[in-house]
Amino acid sequence: MAQRAASADDPYAPAGAAGIHRIAIPTPFAVGRVNVYLIEDEPLTLVDAGPNSGTAFDELQRGLTRLGRSLEDIRLVILTHQHIDHLGLVSLVATRSGAEVTAIDVAVPFVENYALEAQAEDDFARRIMLRHGIPEDVASALQAVSQVFRGWGARAEVTRPLHDGEELRFRDRSLTTHHRPGHSPSDTVFHDRERRILIAGDHLLGHISSNPLITRPLDGSEARPQALVAYLESLRKTREMDVEIVLPGHGDPISNHRALIDERLALHERRAEKIHRLIAERPRSAYQLAQALWGNVAVTQAYLTLSEVLGHIDLLLCAGRAREVTRDGLAVFEAA
């Protein structure tokens, strides 16, 4: 079958040599293209599928053709996490090819009941936003945006739920599944120990820091999850892994994961200190903290920046350096 010519300056050449080929699929989101990977092995496998749009589907098919394959050849689809830029086309690919779909067990209810779960997620986010001081009109505008984006996702049937630590066996390789929640509650990385390759989804990205979005817990509980706390714990586990190449969900491969993770850990520590100084000046809501840090951000960024602030507040809460108090129904944070 056709192999893509690997040039010396192609950052994906080493992955290609290991039979893993990147197809970059366009998305309507600020993050830009999403990486889908074709694993040339038995079963022939696609990792993630791109968002649910005609453009993305065309691009996926063109990418497969360039690699000498067609959609119908795919036998297995692996999902790295629940976000719609990765999940949207999974169902269509599986239907057209008859491929099995595999994902970490905790992701299954979300993936299989996508429409209901997405609505529950929006309701959850609205409660978080209002409790933390985001004005009602901003929360409503964000919900409208989210409704529009919802069509880029679609439900899929998971025919093979994976458990943390489970091996996925292929003819020429084996991938170990590791649950690494934080960026989303279902983030999963797949480790080829022999080749020292880690397929990482959005758990670790080279060009941007993965935002630990505050997401409704997958067990349906309504308590606010500590996404950044979970994320840092996941990063520390990944740091210990023996890995030479990390294949991310966006952008180029990462060759020195330990240095990058150390950078990310230091960045979050600095941000937590900055927030501690702000609440030591006077108690503030998370929305006020976001404004103090970034001014009036675009409406579409409001939930991202809120998640960012709350993540760092959680680090301070866990360290006993901040307290959450309720004033007029709003959460306010003060230094402890």
Ligand SMILES: [Zn+2]
């Ligand atoms: Zn993601």
